[in-house]
Structure formats: structure tokens, C-alpha cells
Amino acid sequence: MCTQGGDWQGTLPRRGILLRGGALAALGLLPALGCAHRASAGSGELDEPLGGPPVWTRPLSDKYPVSAAYGIKGKWLAGHHTGIDFAVPAGTPVYAVSSGTVDIARYYSEYGYAVMLRMDDGHFVLSAHLSKISVKKAAKVQARTLLGETGASGRTTGPHLHFEVRTKRDYGSDIDPVSYLASKGVQLL
Incomplete structure (x- = not known):
């Protein structure tokens, strides 16, 4: 069904x-x-x-608690948290939320091991602080393609998934990931 x-x-x-x-x-x-x-x-x-x-889905197969909401003020370069963090055990599978192309699949500065997708709608979706990457740059993905596994790489205090949506590839072009997926018919929380 x-x-x-x-x-x-x-x-x-x-x-x-x-x-x-x-x-x-x-x-x-x-x-x-x-x-x-x-x-x-x-x-x-x-x-x-x-x-x-296109089919849209959540980046995690189960619902996990939010450990840091989007937009909270802090000492990040943008002045606020640019994504949403889910408290998950290390090794939890992370999936593509829809179809797109892998733009980044590597260690990505403070984000640690990360995968950034250029979605078919033109937005960019970043999954960060991974322990394992399962895709390669330029690969085509669909909803539910395994991207990697959660971890605590980069600047972090423990294992979690940092899930971020951007209008451009560049840092600082972030938008609310909950609202973005809701506009696609997906309830993230």
C-alpha cells in the first residue's frame, strides 16, 4: 500500500x-x-x-528527537543554526529525500563527513557529521537511496544527523528544512 x-x-x-x-x-x-x-x-x-x-521522504527511516532546531541563535558563522539536528545513534542509515545528483561526498570542514545533493528542484540538501559515506560525487540518487551512516565527525559534541536545506550551494543560503519538506508533503517532525 x-x-x-x-x-x-x-x-x-x-x-x-x-x-x-x-x-x-x-x-x-x-x-x-x-x-x-x-x-x-x-x-x-x-x-x-x-x-x-517526484517521490519525497524523510532522511531517516524512523522519527528521532530534535537536539537542535533550525534557526536557533548561536555562535555559528551565520549567527543561527542552519539546519536541524536529530539525536541518533552512530551508524543509523541516512537516505536521500528525493531525486537529485551528489554534489559533495567527502570530508567537508566543520560538517565532517558529509553528502550534499543538488535536488532536481534546484535546492541543495546537506546531510552532515556522518561516519560513513555510501555514494560518490556526481551519482544520481532517488528518494530512499542510502547516502551513508550517522556519526560524530567534524565539529560536534556527539553522534547526530545535521540536515540542512539551501537555495544555493553556498553557506548562508539556508532555509527551514521542516517547511521545505512540508511543502513536498513530508512531515519531518
Whole structure:
């Protein structure tokens, strides 16, 4: 079934079948014109959109407590916290929130090991303080592509995910990540 956040839960009855929304709905597998996806070869899992609007999701598979909200005042260069921090154990998987291209996948100054995506809508999304990076620069990603694992690299006091959204690649062009994902139909908190 297709969940409210656009996530698919379930499997196809046959491997390798390619069906569009209307056919899936007719078989009772999806609501009409909702969540049409393609099956990975041999897996039976639905994982790629078949046209239509892009799929959006959260960067973490579960909800975790916020340890630092977006915009709080502090001694950062921007004068405020430029992203949102989630208190997570080291090694927690971090995922792409939608389709885009890997712009940065390396140690990135005070952000430590980080992945920055240029999203297909033109925004930039940064996942920072990772312990492991699972993608390479210039790689194409989709929603739920594994980017890496959380950690405590860079300037940090403990393991967490720093999730930041920018209008440009440059520091200081940040926008509220909660509002950004909400505009895409995803509830981050």
C-alpha cells in the first residue's frame, strides 16, 4: 500500500511486472493514480516512480528527537543554526529525500563527513557529521537511496544527523528544512 508520506509498503504479486497506476489500482494494489512505482529486477519491491511528481521522504527511516532546531541563535558563522539536528545513534542509515545528483561526498570542514545533493528542484540538501559515506560525487540518487551512516565527525559534541536545506550551494543560503519538506508533503517532525 502507499502510505501518506509517499512510501510504499508491500510487494508485487509477480516479479518484474511493470504496471502503471490505473492497472495497479484495478488489481487493488494501489489507490487510483497514487504511488505508481516500478519493481526492481528480481526483488518484487516497488522502488522507483513511473513519471508524475517526484517521490519525497524523510532522511531517516524512523522519527528521532530534535537536539537542535533550525534557526536557533548561536555562535555559528551565520549567527543561527542552519539546519536541524536529530539525536541518533552512530551508524543509523541516512537516505536521500528525493531525486537529485551528489554534489559533495567527502570530508567537508566543520560538517565532517558529509553528502550534499543538488535536488532536481534546484535546492541543495546537506546531510552532515556522518561516519560513513555510501555514494560518490556526481551519482544520481532517488528518494530512499542510502547516502551513508550517522556519526560524530567534524565539529560536534556527539553522534547526530545535521540536515540542512539551501537555495544555493553556498553557506548562508539556508532555509527551514521542516517547511521545505512540508511543502513536498513530508512531515519531518
